[in-house]
Amino acid sequence: MATRSKKTQWVEKKLLLFVLLWMAGSAGCFVPAANAKDVFANDGLHDPQGPSFNELQRPDAAFAGFPVDTVGNKVRWVQALRDGMITPRTNIVPDTKIKILDMDLILGNTGDNAYVRFPHRAHTEWLDCANCHPDPFKEKFGTSGIKMGAILEGKFCGKCHGAVAFPLTECARCHSVKPDTFRGKFGVQPVEKH
């Protein structure tokens, strides 16, 4: 096993701080809830005057039967979509063009960690290109200067991961490609069947 580089140690220290903050921040979620309206009325996120407020369900009731995750809001959302359990609305304005891109990238500036596989498909099934291009990612592999420290500060992948997508504590979900078994080239990968 290689000795950990200074950079990795720095990332790990940042991560520890981040995990502690996250634990402190999520402590409030474990209060047992009576009904959805009582919980959501005062959380500062939901609008009790909103037209659909009375239709809100408690998350544990709404998510029952979904593929289970151990982190985040406890649902494997990509799996739920693949299994046809949810069919998110694709557009609000009728003439929005939906573009799903089947293109994986492998990013290799990962220090002692496994390489990162970035799947365009799993993202463009929910998101528009403009959510990521040209900011925070340039549309050319290897040109955006992505760094783990910046991700932990909420930039690049960290704009969504840890906020609306699985948290940054799940290193292996991004760092999923073992360097000793990878024989290809970094950047765009040949299309795989899903």
Ligand code: HEC
């Ligand atoms: C969730 C974020 C995200 C979304 C949404 C997204 N991309 Fe990307 N895209 C990336 C990242 C990350 C890179 C790599 C940037 C880097 O390496 O600097 C990339 C790179 C690219 C590249 C460069 C590939 C190469 O050959 O160098 C193209 C082309 C591209 N995206 C097209 C699209 C299109 C078209 C869409 C919409 C259908 C889209 N992307 C949606 C994150 C995204």
Ligand code: HEC
């Ligand atoms: C604009 C928001 C956004 C950005 C930026 C973003 N993601 Fe995601 N990502 C999502 C959402 C939404 C999902 C689906 C929900 C989930 O899995 O939690 C997802 C899912 C994933 C998945 C899981 C795919 C699967 O099959 O389960 C991986 C891996 C991933 N993202 C990696 C990355 C990496 C690496 C970056 C940065 C290069 C990145 N993401 C940037 C929003 C984003």
Ligand code: HEC
């Ligand atoms: C949401 C996806 C995602 C998650 C989760 C994630 N990383 Fe990363 N990580 C990346 C990306 C993207 C890069 C940049 C790769 C590149 O530019 O080639 C990176 C780079 C790195 C680097 C290289 C040094 C640097 O400064 O960029 C280290 C070390 C690293 N990650 C460690 C971790 C550890 C440890 C965890 C878990 C605690 C983790 N990562 C979780 C996406 C992620």
